[in-house]
Amino acid sequence: MPAPDDARTRLADARLYLCTDAREERGDLEDFLHAALAGGVDVVQLRDKSLDVARELELQDLVARVAAEHGALWAVNDRADVARLAGAPVVHMGQGDLPVPAVRSLLGPAPVLGRSTHSADQAAVAEADPDVDYFCVGPLWATPTKPGRAAVGLDLLRDVAATRPTTPWFAIGGIDAERLGAVLDAGATRVVVVRAITQASDPERAARDLRARLGTV
Numbered sequence: 001m002p003a004p005d006d007a008r009t010r011l012a013d014a015r016l017y018l019c020t021d022a023r024e025e026r027g028d029l030e031d032f033l034h035a036a037l038a039g040g041v042d043v044v045q046l047r048d049k050s051l052d053v054a055r056e057l058e059l060q061d062l063v064a065r066v067a068a069e070h071g072a073l074w075a076v077n078d079r080a081d082v083a084r085l086a087g088a089p090v091v092h093m094g095q096g097d098l099p100v101p102a103v104r105s106l107l108g109p110a111p112v113l114g115r116s117t118h119s120a121d122q123a124a125v126a127e128a129d130p131d132v133d134y135f136c137v138g139p140l141w142a143t144p145t146k147p148g149r150a151a152v153g154l155d156l157l158r159d160v161a162a163t164r165p166t167t168p169w170f171a172i173g174g175i176d177a178e179r180l181g182a183v184l185d186a187g188a189t190r191v192v193v194v195r196a197i198t199q200a201s202d203p204e205r206a207a208r209d210l211r212a213r214l215g216t217v
């Protein structure tokens with residue numbers, strides 16, 4: 001098991017995790033990141049399937065710099081090669097991505113590794129894996145951000161919470177300010193959001209409102 005370190009400690013303290021696309025059409029990624037992170041986002045991930053690998057690597061430098069200015073963590077999604085080249089402190093892999101042991105052997109002990117889960121069995125496997133530093137449970141609600149993936153519902157969240165995982169875990173999928181109360185009532189203390197911040201007219205305020213409510217649990 002990798003030794004505890006700063007990134008793991010910060011991940012354990014994280015409550016609000018944002019995935020964002022590269023906002024190439026608006027051309028405002030840097031301003032958007034500053035706003036979301038000023039609002040209290042703890043971890044930011046560039047998640048944009050339309051980026052070619054060279055452009056993604058280029059943009060990770062921007063994400064890393066802005067995250068550092070705000071004392072936040074940043075994550076690479078899917079691409080272990082980009083994570084290695086960019087020196088990402090956090091790497092996220094879904095069930096259909098590279099297996100955790102392969103990513104760990106490629107990247108070594110330093111990066112925080114996250115895993116998506118969509119069932120109680122997958123959550124139990126993630127909880128038992130010493131190489132998994134956090135896992136996500138979702139999508140709670142069907143979401144256009146992840147088309148084709150069926151909603152797991154709040155019951156799964158309650159089931160996972162009842163097992164009292166020692167690994168930090170996040171709820172994901174369809175979460176917004178209106179639904180956050182139900183997510184917290186079901187036992188989650190950490191959330192991942194996309195549209196709740198990326199589509200907000202005031203991303204800083206949206207992040208601040210979510211983070212303030214997460215800070216009380």
Ligand SMILES: Cc1ncc(COP(=O)(O)OP(=O)(O)O)c(N)n1
Nearest residue numbers: 047077078092093094095116136192
């Ligand atoms: C923090 C976080 N949680 C879940 C996901 C989803 O990962 P995955 O299932 O591999 O789907 P894609 O995002 O790759 O489409 C994530 N990226 N980040």
Ligand SMILES: Cc1nc(C(=O)O)sc1CCOP(=O)(O)O
Nearest residue numbers: 138139143145146173174194195
């Ligand atoms: C990227 C992703 N992964 C999910 C999972 O369940 O693993 S749900 C999801 C999209 C979440 O987007 P929004 O907050 O806009 O609903």
Ligand SMILES: [Mg+2]
Nearest residue numbers: 078093094097
């Ligand atoms: Mg993936």
